[in-house]
Amino acid sequence: MPRGRRGAARIAMAAALGALRGLLAAAGPAPRNARPRWCLSPPGTRLFRQSCRRPAGPRSSPEPGRGGLPEGVEYIPTRKKGKNPMKPVGVAWYSLYTRTRLGYLFYQRQVRKARERYPHGHSVSQPCCFPGVKILPIPVLSNNYSYLVIDTSSGRAAAIDPSDPLAVQAAIEKEGVTLEAIFCTHKHWDHSGGNAELCQQHSSCKVYGSALDSIPDLTSPLTDREKVSVGCLTFQALATPGHTVGHMVYVLDGEPFGGPPCLFSGDLLFLSGCGRLFEGSAETMLASLDLAMGLGEDTLLWPGHEYALECLTFASFLELDNPALDQKWQWVMQQRQEKRITCPSTLGEEQTYNPFLRTHRPELHAVLGLQQGAGEHPDAFRARVLKEVRRRKDLYKAP
Numbered sequence: 302m303p304r305g306r307r308g309a310a311r312i313a314m315a316a317a318l319g320a321l322r323g324l325l326a327a328a329g330p331a332p333r334n335a336r337p338r339w340c341l342s343p344p345g346t347r348l349f350r351q352s353c354r355r356p357a358g359p360r361s362s363p364e365p366g367r368g369g370l371p372e373g374v375e376y377i378p379t380r381k382k383g384k385n386p387m388k389p390v391g392v393a394w395y396s397l398y399t400r401t402r403l404g405y406l407f408y409q410r411q412v413r414k415a416r417e418r419y420p421h422g423h424s425v426s427q428p429c430c431f432p433g434v435k436i437l438p439i440p441v442l443s444n445n446y447s448y449l450v451i452d453t454s455s456g457r458a459a460a461i462d463p464s465d466p467l468a469v470q471a472a473i474e475k476e477g478v479t480l481e482a483i484f485c486t487h488k489h490w491d492h493s494g495g496n497a498e499l500c501q502q503h504s505s506c507k508v509y510g511s512a513l514d515s516i517p518d519l520t521s522p523l524t525d526r527e528k529v530s531v532g533c534l535t536f537q538a539l540a541t542p543g544h545t546v547g548h549m550v551y552v553l554d555g556e557p558f559g560g561p562p563c564l565f566s567g568d569l570l571f572l573s574g575c576g577r578l579f580e581g582s583a584e585t586m587l588a589s590l591d592l593a594m595g596l597g598e599d600t601l602l603w604p605g606h607e608y609a610l611e612c613l614t615f616a617s618f619l620e621l622d623n624p625a626l627d628q629k630w631q632w633v634m635q636q637r638q639e640k641r642i643t644c645p646s647t648l649g650e651e652q653t654y655n656p657f658l659r660t661h662r663p664e665l666h667a668v669l670g671l672q673q674g675a676g677e678h679p680d681a682f683r684a685r686v687l688k689e690v691r692r693r694k695d696l697y698k699a700p
């Protein structure tokens with residue numbers, strides 16, 4: 302290619318990556334056995350149709366069909382007028398990121414830059430141990446978390462969202478464990494990018510996830526509520542669409558080791574935040590959040606990103622007089638000053654400050670200037686509240 306054209310191409314690529322970075326910059330808990338309020342799933346929840354075609358990654362999943370969708374969920378075309386919450390330019394960039402090699406190149410650049418900037422990870426991590434189980438958060442990229450979950454009696458382990466394979470492999474070697482399973486919450490490269498390399502190094506390792514999400518190197522597609530055992534550990538997959546069409550969260554059963562359930566939430570739920578609505582409506586996301594909240598107050602939340610300070614600061618603009626929020630903000634501020642991780646929180650405490658889980662609260666309605674319409678179903682109203690909180694979060698720029 303002539304030098305001039307090559308330079309122009311480089312500039313175009315840099316501009317595309319810059320726009321993608323902006324788009325993806327903001328991809329962030331309710332009582333145990335408190336199902337009655339949280340488990341209401343609105344019928345006819347909708348998702349946006351999207352292609353599963355991915356040039357990078359040796360296997361491609363089948364086009365999503367109605368057969369594998371959770372009950373009550375239907376697809377609607379991506380560009381159906383008035384349905385897609387993203388702006389047209391956002392839709393275009395998102396398509397580039399998820400459907401073309403540009404997305405993979407962007408991910409590789411992210412990994413390279415993060416390794417240079419944070420040679421020891423973006424945060425100081427510490428393991429969480431229960432009798433027979435060790436959960437090790439691994440800080441990767443600039444704000445992601447992968448997790449290594451170890452059955453300490455057998456030395457068998459599972460990795461959740463291993464986006465930087467070098468960092469996850471280092472943890473596997475340090476712990477001296479056998480990687481048996483990768484649980485992938487969704488297809489985005491910052492959650493799935495390490496699958497291929499880890500599978501090459503661990504030939505018996507299976508990659509679990511939803512077939513609806515075209516996850517690279519997926520070997521074992523899971524359906525909603527399906528369970529997988531790794532040594533003595535049992536994980537259950539829950540379909541939680543909204544951020545992507547095939548987003549899944551994984552719940553580690555705490556009973557065998559006398560601990561609480563552990564929710565690996567990917568980009569469904571963060572400390573004081575929730576994921577962006579890239580491929581679903583507010584109704585879909587609300588149903589997914591309600592499902593997660595049904596796990597119970599003592600459930601530990603292990604999110605896919607370290608967004609706590611930004612999300613709590615945003616929440617504090619919505620709720621000026623919330624002591625639980627103030628207290629958590631102070632604690633998180635202190636943690637982040639020392640670059641310490643802020644997970645896990647519990648779903649019970651999340652419900653006291655996370656605005657995306659407080660769509661039923663009158664004080665939030667008042668701040669947003671929203672009122673339930675006459676005859677409007679409570680869940681339809683809560684979806685409207687969620688949509689408005691999400692819209693404001695998307696516009697919010699962290700100081």
Ligand SMILES: [Zn+2]
Binds near residue numbers: 328487489492568
């Ligand atoms: Zn994502």
